[in-house]
Amino acid sequence: MPNLRIRLQNKPFKHYLVKSSKKIHGWFAWPKRECSCERFLLNPYNGCSLGCFYCYSRALPGYFQEFHRNGRVFVFEEFDKLVASQLDSIDIGFCGYLSPVTEPFQKIDKFYNLSAKLVKVFIERNLPIEFITKERVPQEVINLIRTQEHSFGQISILSPDSKLNRLLSPGADLEVLFANIRRLTDQGVYSVARIDPILPFISDDKKGLTRLMTRISQEGVKHVVASVLDIPPRIKGYVLTKIARLFGRHIKDKYLSLYKEKIGYLNACIDYRKEVFGFLRKQADSLGLTFSLCMEYESQKGNIIGLNKQFSSALNCEGLNIPIYKRKGGRFYPQQGCRGNCLSCSEAVCGIDELAYAKTKKPLALKYSDYRRFSKIQTITD
Numbered sequence: 001m002p003n004l005r006i007r008l009q010n011k012p013f014k015h016y017l018v019k020s021s022k023k024i025h026g027w028f029a030w031p032k033r034e035c036s037c038e039r040f041l042l043n044p045y046n047g048c049s050l051g052c053f054y055c056y057s058r059a060l061p062g063y064f065q066e067f068h069r070n071g072r073v074f075v076f077e078e079f080d081k082l083v084a085s086q087l088d089s090i091d092i093g094f095c096g097y098l099s100p101v102t103e104p105f106q107k108i109d110k111f112y113n114l115s116a117k118l119v120k121v122f123i124e125r126n127l128p129i130e131f132i133t134k135e136r137v138p139q140e141v142i143n144l145i146r147t148q149e150h151s152f153g154q155i156s157i158l159s160p161d162s163k164l165n166r167l168l169s170p171g172a173d174l175e176v177l178f179a180n181i182r183r184l185t186d187q188g189v190y191s192v193a194r195i196d197p198i199l200p201f202i203s204d205d206k207k208g209l210t211r212l213m214t215r216i217s218q219e220g221v222k223h224v225v226a227s228v229l230d231i232p233p234r235i236k237g238y239v240l241t242k243i244a245r246l247f248g249r250h251i252k253d254k255y256l257s258l259y260k261e262k263i264g265y266l267n268a269c270i271d272y273r274k275e276v277f278g279f280l281r282k283q284a285d286s287l288g289l290t291f292s293l294c295m296e297y298e299s300q301k302g303n304i305i306g307l308n309k310q311f312s313s314a315l316n317c318e319g320l321n322i323p324i325y326k327r328k329g330g331r332f333y334p335q336q337g338c339r340g341n342c343l344s345c346s347e348a349v350c351g352i353d354e355l356a357y358a359k360t361k362k363p364l365a366l367k368y369s370d371y372r373r374f375s376k377i378q379t380i381t382d
């Protein structure tokens with residue numbers, strides 16, 4: 001594997017260029033389906049130059065272990081072309097998600113520009129695309145997504161305190177993040193703020209959260225997504241050591257007392273989480289914003305219950321309701337009659353019953369082969 005060095009901001013940046021044959025796929029909605037898991041997940045990079053200590057991708061296998069241990073970033077060569085050829089082989093479309101496990105606009109993207117290239121691939125086909133970022137959104141990307149009615153941007157901000165935000169998201173500039181929301185709003189793009197994750201005893205004070213909610217609302221955000229930090233067991237020691245080093249041993253000890261639950265990952269006690277979510281939901285309501293949680297569950301007598309049922313004020317975890325798209329010639333168009341609410345949909349006018357969660361109650365783990373299979377299904381409104 002060649003080890004490449006390029007100069008970025010006048011510093012050498014070490015990275016690895018690799019070939020990929022990855023297929024587009026959706027989330028594995030486990031243990032309950034609470035999110036828009038039909039999205040096309042897009043990771044042009046593995047590993048991330050921000051290197052947040054709690055990043056759950058540190059617990060993933062493969063290249064992510066090289067990222068976790070040695071800070072290495074892997075670039076998937078010509079990933080945009082690979083995705084384009086797969087999109088051209090299917091007749092139904094969902095929103096692209098850039099990126100679930102890496103920062104799309106991280107340092108290396110300034111050289112390879114793969115994220116903007118991917119956005120272009122979607123917009124040229126009139127398919128929606130969203131991004132989630134802690135970096136400055138390139139203007140080229142805003143220019144593209146503002147032309148597509150269901151495309152949007154998510155900005156991740158963990159604290160209204162610039163020092164703390166920088167500790168939690170190294171390299172992220174708080175004012176740039178607020179400016180991202182303003183720039184999206186001013187250019188007619190739907191924007192979401194992610195306070196995700198909230199770190200107990202570090203970024204959970206109510207005054208700070210109130211300040212943050214007020215500011216993002218003033219900048220024009222429409223929807224807020226929150227979560228409390230979950231810790232993958234595989235990196236528990238690493239995360240707690242970092243917390244002790246950055247915030248003191250007493251905070252680490254508090255974590256040891258609070259993290260008593262386990263639903264896949266280690267979770268903060270449910271009472272603590274519910275209090276934080278109840279507080280944020282009230283704040284969102286009073287500011288006229290919609291609100292949802294990301295991957296938050298509780299265990300009740302062995303049953304896993306999704307907390308969005310109790311705390312979300314939106315039909316979708318990311319706020320915007322995006323219909324399924326269908327191909328007509330070289331472009332895709334929204335399916336007539338689809339409200340973009342798969343989670344609460346009981347009548348699948350798209351013809352694909354397994355997407356309608358209110359009907360099937362089944363989790364979903366979509367693969368490229370499923371998207372190909374769906375392409376052959378006749379919609380009810382055709």
Ligand code: SF4
Nearest residue numbers: 048051052055102103
């Ligand atoms: S910016 Fe996102 S992907 Fe990058 S290290 Fe932080 S949490 Fe992980």
Ligand code: SF4
Nearest residue numbers: 338341342345349350
């Ligand atoms: S018709 Fe219902 S199940 Fe089909 S894509 Fe739309 S919301 Fe989802």
